[in-house]
Amino acid sequence: MKLCPICDRKAEGEYCNLHETAYKNIVQMFEKWQSSKGIDWKEYLGRIEVNPNSGSWVLEVCKYLLSREETS
Amino acid sequence: MFCTLILSEKREAAERIARALDDSGTPKKLVEHGVPYFEAMQKNRQILVVPAIGHLYNIAPERGGRFYYPVFNILWKPTSQGSRETHVRNWIKAISSLSKEASEFISATDYDIEGEVIGYTILKYACGNKEANAKRMTFSTLTMIELRDAFQKLSSNIDFKLAEAGETRHIIDFLWGVNLSRALTLAVKNWGKGFAILSTGRVQAPTLRFLVDREKEIQSYVPTPYWEVHAKARIGGKFYEIEFEESKLDSEDMARKIVEACLGREGLVEDVDTRIFKQSPPTPFDIGTLQAEAYKLFGFTPSRTLTIAERLYLDALISYPRTSSQKFPPQINCREIIMSLQKSREYAAFASELLKKRDLKPNEGNRDDPAHPAIHPTGDLPEKIRDSSQLKIFDLIVKRFFAVFSSPAIKEGIRITIKVNENTFFLHGRRIISEGWLRFYEPYGQADEVILPTLEKEQKITITEVSSKEKYTAPPPRYNPASLLKMMDDEHLGTKATRANIIDTLYQRGYLREERMAVTELGFNVIETLEEYASGILSVDFTRNLEDKMETIEKGGGRKEEILIEAVQRLKTILEDLKNREEPIGEELGNAARRARVDESVVGICPVCKTGNLLIIHSMKTGKRFIGCSNFAKGLCNASFPLPQSPYTVKSLKRNCKVCRWPMVLVKSRKRQPWNLCLNPYCPTKEHQRRV
Numbered sequence: 113m114k115l116c117p118i119c120d121r122k123a124e125g126e127y128c129n130l131h132e133t134a135y136k137n138i139v140q141m142f143e144k145w146q147s148s149k150g151i152d153w154k155e156y157l158g159r160i161e162v163n164p165n166s167g168s169w170v171l172e173v174c175k176y177l178l179s180r181e182e183t184s
Numbered sequence: 185m186f187c188t189l190i191l192s193e194k195r196e197a198a199e200r201i202a203r204a205l206d207d208s209g210t211p212k213k214l215v216e217h218g219v220p221y222f223e224a225m226q227k228n229r230q231i232l233v234v235p236a237i238g239h240l241y242n243i244a245p246e247r248g249g250r251f252y253y254p255v256f257n258i259l260w261k262p263t264s265q266g267s268r269e270t271h272v273r274n275w276i277k278a279i280s281s282l283s284k285e286a287s288e289f290i291s292a293t294d295y296d297i298e299g300e301v302i303g304y305t306i307l308k309y310a311c312g313n314k315e316a317n318a319k320r321m322t323f324s325t326l327t328m329i330e331l332r333d334a335f336q337k338l339s340s341n342i343d344f345k346l347a348e349a350g351e352t353r354h355i356i357d358f359l360w361g362v363n364l365s366r367a368l369t370l371a372v373k374n375w376g377k378g379f380a381i382l383s384t385g386r387v388q389a390p391t392l393r394f395l396v397d398r399e400k401e402i403q404s405y406v407p408t409p410y411w412e413v414h415a416k417a418r419i420g421g422k423f424y425e426i427e428f429e430e431s432k433l434d435s436e437d438m439a440r441k442i443v444e445a446c447l448g449r450e451g452l453v454e455d456v457d458t459r460i461f462k463q464s465p466p467t468p469f470d471i472g473t474l475q476a477e478a479y480k481l482f483g484f485t486p487s488r489t490l491t492i493a494e495r496l497y498l499d500a501l502i503s504y505p506r507t508s509s510q511k512f513p514p515q516i517n518c519r520e521i522i523m524s525l526q527k528s529r530e531y532a533a534f535a536s537e538l539l540k541k542r543d544l545k546p547n548e549g550n551r552d553d554p555a556h557p558a559i560h561p562t563g564d565l566p567e568k569i570r571d572s573s574q575l576k577i578f579d580l581i582v583k584r585f586f587a588v589f590s591s592p593a594i595k596e597g598i599r600i601t602i603k604v605n606e607n608t609f610f611l612h613g614r615r616i617i618s619e620g621w622l623r624f625y626e627p628y629g630q631a632d633e634v635i636l637p638t639l640e641k642e643q644k645i646t647i648t649e650v651s652s653k654e655k656y657t658a659p660p661p662r663y664n665p666a667s668l669l670k671m672m673d674d675e676h677l678g679t680k681a682t683r684a685n686i687i688d689t690l691y692q693r694g695y696l697r698e699e700r701m702a703v704t705e706l707g708f709n710v711i712e713t714l715e716e717y718a719s720g721i722l723s724v725d726f727t728r729n730l731e732d733k734m735e736t737i738e739k740g741g742g743r744k745e746e747i748l749i750e751a752v753q754r755l756k757t758i759l760e761d762l763k764n765r766e767e768p769i770g771e772e773l774g775n776a777a778r779r780a781r782v783d784e785s786v787v788g789i790c791p792v793c794k795t796g797n798l799l800i801i802h803s804m805k806t807g808k809r810f811i812g813c814s815n816f817a818k819g820l821c822n823a824s825f826p827l828p829q830s831p832y833t834v835k836s837l838k839r840n841c842k843v844c845r846w847p848m849v850l851v852k853s854r855k856r857q858p859w860n861l862c863l864n865p866y867c868p869t870k871e872h873q874r875r876v
């Protein structure tokens with residue numbers, strides 16, 4: 113069984129369904145940030161990671177994605 | 185002598201009924217099997233008034249132990265709940281033996297679905313099948329006048345339709361609750377790697393799902409930026425905030441351009457739009473609106489408000505609170521009630537003013553209740569000193585009652601349109617022309633005036649400041665006790681009598697945390713698992729539909745058998761679903777319960793080593809509890825802190841001390857108010873305690 117790399121819950125695709133929803137929202141909202149602030153993906157993740165209105169699963173996905181960016 | 189037995193729901197109500205019916209107004213207080221009851225004497229008649237203590241009988245399985253499953257054979261049995269059990273048995277014995285002396289039976293329990301069931305089951309099982317011949321005494325206040333009147337106008341039967349509707353609800357809720365909870369618990373047990381008592385229910389599950397859905401939205405929320413343009417105008421030496429016509433701008437660029445275009449420019453009044461509008465008085469309180477208002481004004485939870493309102497009802501200060509009516513039927517003499525309230529120094533002025541009206545007409549709402557009117561004061565005034573929360577609710581109910589009969593508030597709204605170099609700004613003002621009901625409802629209604637200077641068209645205005653501000657969209661708010669109650673009402677989940685209880689249960693089961701109603705990990709996982717394997721449990725449509733059907737019994741259309749068969753068939757399908765997928769369900773819930781237990785013991789990040797978690801640990805050796813670091817086992821950190829021992833209970837708060845940022849725990853005891861304890865022995869907040 114595949115596990116979510118963030119929380120060890122059962123994963124259907126890449127993440128568990130909770131982190132999957134958060135991930136989808138992150139991807140979906142990027143366009144808006146990009147057009148209004150002209151920032152790239154990595155900067156975007158950094159910005160929502162420190163935003164107090166971001167949900168906790170969003171924060172967890174951001175942290176995970178950023179740590180992957182660093183190692184790659 | 186002719187002996188009548190009157191069954192009431194609570195001791196205070198029994199005493200009041202006896203006092204109202206006794207010729208001399210001084211009934212005798214007697215005791216049978218340790219149960220208090222009252223004897224009222226009339227010319228040639230003896231009246232025994234005996235109270236119950238809630239439901240003396242409950243639906244129970246015909247046979248089987250704690251895990252017997254599935255349960256379909258049921259019957260009414262004396263309520264058995266730990267220490268209450270002997271108590272209830274004595275109560276039944278007492279009523280039973282008093283019933284042997286009586287030749288006439290009257291049920292005078294609360295006139296609603298639960299009250300009818302309480303009366304019906306006691307008459308049937310404790311009095312020996314007296315339900316068919318018993319009469320019904322109904323009333324909405326416990327005042328002497330109304331009680332005497334109610335005794336004169338007895339119905340020749342108890343309300344069988346209402347009792348049947350109640351019985352149906354009890355049976356369905358019991359079958360759903362017991363079978364679903366046991367199925368989940370057994371799934372975990374059969375999985376073999378853990379144990380957890382899990383609970384769910386017909387109304388509980390769909391309600392929790394609403395909370396989970398909201399929580400999901402919040403936790404997966406990605407804010408997006410937007411910009412606001414702010415400007416200030418100086419008018420007659422005073423400064424006013426003016427609003428840009430678009431409250432949210434999508435791009436920083438756009439916001440900047442507007443600011444640049446307006447900086448240093450003069451404003452010109454383009455239009456002054458004045459509108460007079462009427463704000464009708466509020467509608468009378470039904471229980472839901474009272475609970476919502478008390479939460480908004482005083483922060484009382486719905487169940488607390490209900491308890492207080494019931495207390496006030498038992499003291500004959502207000503009418504029966506479990507009502508969904510927002511109307512005052514003509515039988516209620518509102519003028520007389522206001523006249524009685526006039527005797528109070530506090531209410532005298534308002535009461536006299538209302539009494540000057542020739543025609544007292546309440547601003548009624550749409551909701552109705554066949555059994556009781558909207559909540560209103562009886563006219564009796566509190567005699568003894570009461571605790572402040574009771575006084576608050578009483579005052580709120582009296583002032584609402586006054587406000588309902590008062591006149592509309594008349595307000596003037598002004599919108600001034602100001603052009604600054606082609607850009608449109610608004611200045612809003614509000615002024616009260618006539619206070620109307622607002623004055624009667626003070627301090628609970630808000631006048632919120634914004635007075636503006638007089639401005640003419642074409643007038644020039646100095647703009648002193650223009651700036652833009654970056655903001656972020658926010659997730660929807662969590663439910664609070666009041667908004668959850670309203671949602672349940674809108675979705676027809678549960679009844680006015682059960683909703684507050686269901687919310688309490690969600691807390692007790694560990695599915696919700698704190699006043700802000702955050703869903704716990706366990707709550708999430710239970711709903712997630714049910715969604716995947718047995719979504720029928722969560723269907724709001726089905727629950728609402730059933731609720732509506734049960735109501736048809738009450739109104740005299742639906743039949744108990746048909747509705748029971750439908751509900752049981754539905755339940756069986758769900759139980760089959762659960763059985764077929766028992767393995768994954770057991771595994772997921774078992775893991776969830778284990779994670780929840782770990783989660784419950786985690787207090788926060790260890791401030792000593794900064795990587796471990798501080799945990800609440802129960803020492804096997806000493807039986808005591810303390811706080812230790814999860815890095816202790818790895819030999820990395822030996823931070824440990826003492827905790828209060830039993831009878832105190834300690835719970836993780838998931839919050840840090842505002843002063844020193846160390847984790848805190850919640851300490852509770854039976855006798856004291858719960859308090860937050862910072863784990864830092866040298867926290868500045870403890871300075872005071874150390875010196876003493």
Ligand SMILES: [Zn+2]
Pocket residue numbers: 116117118119120121127128129130131
């Ligand atoms: Zn995950």
Ligand SMILES: [Zn+2]
Pocket residue numbers: 790791792793794795796797813814815821822823
């Ligand atoms: Zn540590």
Ligand SMILES: [Zn+2]
Pocket residue numbers: 841842843844845846862863864867868869
């Ligand atoms: Zn502290």
